[in-house]
Amino acid sequence: TALTRCGFTVRNVQRGNMYDRVRESNDWPAALHIALHTNGFNGKASGTRVHCYPSEESRRIGRLIQDRIAPLSPGGPDKLVESAGLYELRATHMPAVLPEFGFHDEPEEAQWLIDSMPQIAEETCKAVCEFFGMAYVATETEPAETPEPPVVVESSEPLLTLLSSTRQGMTAGEVAAHFGWSLEEARKALEQLFSTGALRKRSSRYRLKN
Numbered sequence: 497t498a499l500t501r502c503g504f505t506v507r508n509v510q511r512g513n514m515y516d517r518v519r520e521s522n523d524w525p526a527a528l529h530i531a532l533h534t535n536g537f538n539g540k541a542s543g544t545r546v547h548c549y550p551s552e553e554s555r556r557i558g559r560l561i562q563d564r565i566a567p568l569s570p571g572g573p574d575k576l577v578e579s580a581g582l583y584e585l586r587a588t589h590m591p592a593v594l595p596e597f598g599f600h601d602e603p604e605e606a607q608w609l610i611d612s613m614p615q616i617a618e619e620t621c622k623a624v625c626e627f628f629g630m631a632y633v634a635t636e637t638e639p640a641e642t643p644e645p646p647v648v649v650e651s652s653e654p655l656l657t658l659l660s661s662t663r664q665g666m667t668a669g670e671v672a673a674h675f676g677w678s679l680e681e682a683r684k685a686l687e688q689l690f691s692t693g694a695l696r697k698r699s700s701r702y703r704l705k706n
Contacts, residue, residue: 502630528628545574656704665703668683
């Protein structure tokens with residue numbers, strides 16, 4: 497895993513229930529407890545939620561994870577939530593966080609979760625490295641970063657026309673389906689228009705500015 501590559505000893509406890517996981521962390525004892533989750537609600541809600549116990553160190557690791565994952569997810573709003581009532585946060589004897597990386601019942605975000613798990617894992621690892629003051633070690637096969645190709649300017653006018661025809665706005669998935677683009681192409685086109693001030697964004701939907 498990314499964490500072991502960076503020098504950490506990790507116990508991935510996927511068996512049993514939350515009481516077993518808390519007991520394992522406390523008995524070891526672990527220096528940090530991370531309960532990895534996705535979220536679900538009504539098929540429309542989206543965004544990254546990182547729950548942390550209301551302590552200084554738990555807030556710090558929660559913020560580090562939130563700051564790395566939230567910019568990657570297609571939805572919103574993104575929140576850091578202090579939760580004293582969640583068992584995996586209150587019953588552990590070390591800093592504890594429960595990241596909900598996205599909503600698995602919102603179609604666009606569900607696809608992002610499927611496609612982006614390796615990146616989510618690496619970014620979470622980077623947050624843990626920063627928390628403990630450890631150097632992040634990249635994978636040997638990690639490709640060199642290449643600049644993203646610019647969105648074709650000609651795509652802006654048809655996209656603006658499409659968005660002007662709907663009051664509720666559209667998601668990147670809906671735009672991709674309409675034009676036959678990939679999800680990434682649609683997201684880049686929408687984000688380019690958003691960055692110029694032509695669009696406003698609420699949750700995962702883009703609308704024309706009035």
